[in-house]
Amino acid sequence: MERATAEVAIEPAPERLAPSVRRGIFLYLGILIVLLAFGGPSGGLIDIPISFFLKNRLHLEAHQVAHFRLIAAIPLYLSFAFGFIRDMWNPLGLRDRGFMLVFGGLCALLYLGFAFLPMTYASLLVAVIVLTTSFLFVASAQNGLASTIGQQHAMTGQISAAWNVFTSIPLVAALLAGGWLSGLLEDRNADSATRVLFVAGAVIMAAVSLFALWKPKDVFENVHAEHGSDVHPLADIKRLFGEWRIYPAMAIWLLWNFAPGSTTPLQYHLQNNLHATDAQWGQWNAIFAASFIPTFIVYGFLCRRFPLRTLLLWGTVIAVPQMVPLLFIDSVTGALVAAVPMGLMGGLATGAYMDLIIRSCPRGLQGTTLMMSSSLYFVISRFGDLLGTTLYDRYGGFTVCVIAITFVYALILPTLWLVPKELIATTDGEVVEVSRGIEALNRS
Helix, strand or coil: CCCCCCCEECCCCCCCCCHHHHHHHHHHHHHHHHHHHHHCCCCHHHHHHHHHHHHHHCCCCHHHHHHHHHHHCHHHHCHHHHHHHHHHCCHHHCCHHHHHHHHHHHHHHHHHHHHCCCCCHHHHHHHHHHHHHHHHHHHHHHHHHHHHHHHHCCCHHHHHHHHHHHHHHHHHHHHHHHHHHHHHHHHCCHHHHHHHHHHHHHHHHHHHHHHCCCCCHHHHCCCCCCCCCCCCHHHHHHHHHCCCCHHHHHHHHHHHHHCCCCCHHHHHHHHHHCCCCHHHHHHHHHHHHHCHHHHHHHHHHHCCCCCHHHHHHHHHHHHCCCCHHHHHCCCHHHHHHHHHHHHHHHHHHHHHHHHHHHHHCCCCCHHHHHHHHHHHHHHHHHHHHHHHHHHHHHHCCCHHHHHHHHHHHHCHHHHHHHCCHHHCCCCCCCCCCCCEECCCCCCC
């Protein structure tokens, strides 16, 4: 005989933390985010040299590089599954620290193993897929921990700002180092070049595993588990997909990251048409990423003074023409200069969209929701890249890509009307008590 019972879970009102405690949390998350940004197989330090390896060593065309990236990103498309595992599983009884300790160490060992294999198209593809799979367990822990703290302490906007800043700083360094490293490795044979990259990845991920041994009170005494000892995966899946408020947030994130032509076609446009070097392509990406940082910092202040609905609207209005400056450049120098306003135009929107996603997370499923946004990012950006290369190859220029990107960004504006008004009515730190019934199905 089966019966269903409804249990009501009362969400405690978010607790505001002292500034010193918040700084301790930001320090811990900042170190972790920086390490992961350097150590991830899809990050700039590893990914940029691989893209140059495919282009310069294997002499692949733009669409062939896009296809490699599309296939290599298969685990990234399934990021939500890793987030769900994070929400349901408690490895070694250490929760997020357990994921970092176990899978950070495993990822380091895998990097070392692949470092000493001969590198071909096939072996490189397998290496990236396997490494990414291991890495995503660690990334899910960081995503879940950061978003849970943000929700439980009414600091989703500040978490978004800090997260984006700490992600951008190593990204800039990795992009500069990635382009420089690619040029440095040109004189080495293929196996030696990839060995240097993978050994560097192994060292970084070993550091992540060791970092998991640290348990600062400011962080772990201010985050409480939202699952009991019993977990109900099927009920949680039903609860996740029955949560309407996540859908507008994901739709906005999809449109923001589609950007057809902003990766491979832009690289080929700058290098083939404007004759940029590998290092200059890395510099362009680094300048673009660095230019987001000032507006991320500004967002951290604005989110405590203006409701999220205001920041979403104006952030989007500013971001829609982000790629238009590329229509007016005819030199590498011009492209490097244009990267500055382009980055500045995107920071406010990115901060607001991530803030919205964190606010939209169902309780106890923060890891799943944030990793779902990661899945969506990689699926849509890879397919956007594929569409962009098709447009670039067919029409023989980058202008059509700029037009396509601008049109897609403009679609975000009407999508904002779908966001639940109560979700974006408050400023960061404005505490509103909520109690919400959560139906859990118990079968006996």
